[in-house]
Amino acid sequence: MAVVPVPTKPPFWHDPRIRALIFQIIILVAVFAFFFYIFGNALHNLEKRGISTGFDFLSTEAGFGIIQTLIEYNESSTYGHTFVVGLLNTILVSALGIAFATLLGFIIGIARLSHNWLVAKLAAAYIEIFRNIPLLLQIFFWYFVVLRALPSPRQSWAFGDLAFLNIRGLYLPLPELEFSFIWVAFFLVLVFVWAKRPVFYFALLLVLPLFWLAPWDVPQLKGFNFQGGITVIPELMALLIALSIYTAAFIAEIVRSGIQGVNYGQTEAAQALGLRQSHTLRLVIIPQAMRIIIPPLTSQYLNLTKNSSLATAIGYPDLVAVFAGTTLNQTGQAVEVIAMTMAVYLTLSLSISLLMNWYNRKMMLVER
Amino acid sequence: MAGWLRKNLFSSFFNTILTFFSLYLLYLIIPPIVLWAFVNADWFGESRDACTSGGACWVFINVRFGQFMYGFYPPDEYWRVNLAFILLVFLIIALLIDNFPKKGWLSVFTLLGYPLIAFFLFYGGVFGLEVVETNQWGGLMLTLILATIGIVLSLPLGILLALGRRADNMPIVKSLCIVFIEFWRGVPLITVLFMASVMLPLFLPEGVNFDKLLRAVIGIVLFESAYMAEVVRGGLQSIDKGQYEAAEALGFGYWKSTRLIILPQALKLVIPGIVNTFIGLFKDTTLVLIIGLFDLLAVVQAAFTDPHWLAYGVEGYVFVAVVYWIFCFSMSRYSQHLERR
Numbered sequence: 001m002a003v004v005p006v007p008t009k010p011p012f013w014h015d016p017r018i019r020a021l022i023f024q025i026i027i028l029v030a031v032f033a034f035f036f037y038i039f040g041n042a043l044h045n046l047e048k049r050g051i052s053t054g055f056d057f058l059s060t061e062a063g064f065g066i067i068q069t070l071i072e073y074n075e076s077s078t079y080g081h082t083f084v085v086g087l088l089n090t091i092l093v094s095a096l097g098i099a100f101a102t103l104l105g106f107i108i109g110i111a112r113l114s115h116n117w118l119v120a121k122l123a124a125a126y127i128e129i130f131r132n133i134p135l136l137l138q139i140f141f142w143y144f145v146v147l148r149a150l151p152s153p154r155q156s157w158a159f160g161d162l163a164f165l166n167i168r169g170l171y172l173p174l175p176e177l178e179f180s181f182i183w184v185a186f187f188l189v190l191v192f193v194w195a196k197r198p199v200f201y202f203a204l205l206l207v208l209p210l211f212w213l214a215p216w217d218v219p220q221l222k223g224f225n226f227q228g229g230i231t232v233i234p235e236l237m238a239l240l241i242a243l244s245i246y247t248a249a250f251i252a253e254i255v256r257s258g259i260q261g262v263n264y265g266q267t268e269a270a271q272a273l274g275l276r277q278s279h280t281l282r283l284v285i286i287p288q289a290m291r292i293i294i295p296p297l298t299s300q301y302l303n304l305t306k307n308s309s310l311a312t313a314i315g316y317p318d319l320v321a322v323f324a325g326t327t328l329n330q331t332g333q334a335v336e337v338i339a340m341t342m343a344v345y346l347t348l349s350l351s352i353s354l355l356m357n358w359y360n361r362k363m364m365l366v367e368r
Numbered sequence: 369m370a371g372w373l374r375k376n377l378f379s380s381f382f383n384t385i386l387t388f389f390s391l392y393l394l395y396l397i398i399p400p401i402v403l404w405a406f407v408n409a410d411w412f413g414e415s416r417d418a419c420t421s422g423g424a425c426w427v428f429i430n431v432r433f434g435q436f437m438y439g440f441y442p443p444d445e446y447w448r449v450n451l452a453f454i455l456l457v458f459l460i461i462a463l464l465i466d467n468f469p470k471k472g473w474l475s476v477f478t479l480l481g482y483p484l485i486a487f488f489l490f491y492g493g494v495f496g497l498e499v500v501e502t503n504q505w506g507g508l509m510l511t512l513i514l515a516t517i518g519i520v521l522s523l524p525l526g527i528l529l530a531l532g533r534r535a536d537n538m539p540i541v542k543s544l545c546i547v548f549i550e551f552w553r554g555v556p557l558i559t560v561l562f563m564a565s566v567m568l569p570l571f572l573p574e575g576v577n578f579d580k581l582l583r584a585v586i587g588i589v590l591f592e593s594a595y596m597a598e599v600v601r602g603g604l605q606s607i608d609k610g611q612y613e614a615a616e617a618l619g620f621g622y623w624k625s626t627r628l629i630i631l632p633q634a635l636k637l638v639i640p641g642i643v644n645t646f647i648g649l650f651k652d653t654t655l656v657l658i659i660g661l662f663d664l665l666a667v668v669q670a671a672f673t674d675p676h677w678l679a680y681g682v683e684g685y686v687f688v689a690v691v692y693w694i695f696c697f698s699m700s701r702y703s704q705h706l707e708r709r
Contacts, residue, residue: 136655
């Protein structure tokens with residue numbers, strides 16, 4: 001009678017689950033040890049340099065001025081205020097940059113697909129030139145070369161005696177409206193955006209004249225410079241122009257591939273249904289192309305927001321410049337300052353990508 | 369010819385307007401640039417006195433060319449830098465040729481052996497080569513060094529991170545990788561460089577200090593590896609499940625199947641993505657000027673703050689732009705060529 005060999009259990013270290021567990025424990029311990037080590041070093045080094053730790057510095061007086069502030073700020077404000085001012089400046093340049101880059105990018109992207117050979121080639125040249133030159137170089141070029149070549153305030157370029165451009169910046173008129181009034185108008189527009197299209201135009205027609213009727217604060221040359229209106233400082237202009245032109249090149253490529261990504265059968269089907277050219281584009285192609293365009297477009301928006309931190313190279317007072325720059329140099333609290341700065345960008349990035357995932361899911365459901 | 373013109377430029381009234389508008393735009397842009405950069409330009413000379421024609425003063429670039437290429441590297445030692453880059457060019461050409469013999473070993477040498485040789489050529493200190501401290505490195509040389517080290521180190525790190533992110537049987541490793549990747553992708557490179565230059569010294573034990581260049585490299589590699597990981601992950605995701613199953617059926621373990629079956633296919637798929645990441649990295653190396661390193665852009669900018677060459681900023685910027693453009697454009701063409709294949 002043959003002896004059936006009893007299958008021996010393999011030794012436990014050959015069990016993949018146990019291996020995975022052990023490996024993970026080792027990694028976890030290593031990571032903790034690493035952080036413990038650098039944390040200990042950091043505490044020791046900070047103590048030796050006499051730098052206090054903690055976030056108390058946020059309520060001490062900053063003692064420096066900032067050239068562009070959206071909220072009230074002066075030298076006696078705290079570092080906490082500095083942080084908010086920098087954050088608002090970052091948001092301002094990012095929001096404006098996103099608007100301009102999207103507009104320019106869509107125009108160039110559609111021009112790239114134009115049936116007109118010359119227009120298509122010009123758009124292609126634009127894309128290839130601007131996306132292959134470092135953004136920082138483009139910012140420097142606009143700031144140090146182009147904007148420095150503008151005339152002095154007395155020889156300003158005037159645009160219909162309302163807006164003026166000179167080496168100190170761009171001076172725009174500002175409607176003198178009650179603050180609450182602006183909000184009511186904004187709210188009205190917002191309400192009508194959700195309504196049907198004709199109603200929306202009607203609402204715009206109602207609101208726009210109010211802006212015209214309001215008294216305008218027009219900048220005027222007084223002494224050596226302009227007073228009144230709003231001033232766009234050259235740092236902001238250079239940063240905005242460079243960011244928009246650079247990002248627009250990428251957005252144009254996204255728009256092009258999005259439109260090309262829509263099956264040509266869709267165009268043919270629309271034509272077979274007797275839709276006009278403009279209707280085909282607006283009702284058939286664009287909605288489908290948007291589904292392809294939106295995800296990479298968002299990552300371009302994120303890139304633009306992160307790239308706005310290059311502001312520090314030309315002295316635009318964004319978050320990195322005033323907080324991770326000046327504040328860090330004055331307080332020496334590198335860990336807290338850098339951590340707060342990074343946390344802001346992380347929050348922005350993560351919230352936008354969450355929003356995007358939600359949007360993507362919503363778009364997916366529409367699909368059959 | 370006439371047919372082509374009618375079809376592509378004058379097919380409708382609107383199209384004709386567009387064509388004339390484009391022609392007008394070209395007329396506004398091209399002639400002044402050609403006049404400035406070529407017709408009225410001065411090319412040769414020793415100082416700004418040679419610039420008399422009113423156009424571009426390329427003399428500035430000509431005179432400072434050595435500095436733009438090598439930074440403050442001692443001119444007598446330029447040959448070392450040249451030698452290292454010529455060697456690199458040969459290696460890359462050999463790697464790009466489709467059926468070059470012993471390609472595997474050659475790529476291992478390029479990734480592991482070559483960096484050592486290059487480092488000793490640049491830094492010196494062996495075989496009687498004079499030591500050149502890293503603060504003398506600069507110009508295009510520094511740009512290329514940063515970009516090359518960035519890609520060579522971030523690729524393997526990125527592969528490991530991508531594998532970790534897909535390790536479903538190891539939730540802790542997976543979440544650590546996700547946190548790492550999303551963290552570095554969520555912050556701007558400037559803050560990473562700031563962190564590397566001000567926070568890194570705090571994290572090191574007392575007395576240990578990293579060189580400024582090394583700190584920048586650490587920041588760039590951490591930042592770039594997260595982007596690389598996402599590119600590689602894309603490749604891993606597109607590998608058919610059957611490939612994993614087939615490898616398992618052959619009795620391959622995890623590392624063996626990853627090394628021999630999965631990665632070769634996945635990496636081949638994402639080469640265009642890697643090249644694109646590299647182009648981004650190459651442009652981003654300009655940011656090191658903010659933490660005080662003298663890359664190509666910083667050297668050129670420093671050169672025209674020299675009172676002798678004040679007011680030649682445009683020439684300097686145009687020169688840097690052209691250099692970057694040639695590099696980036698040719699790389700993007702190469703990646704498009706790969707995608708089409």
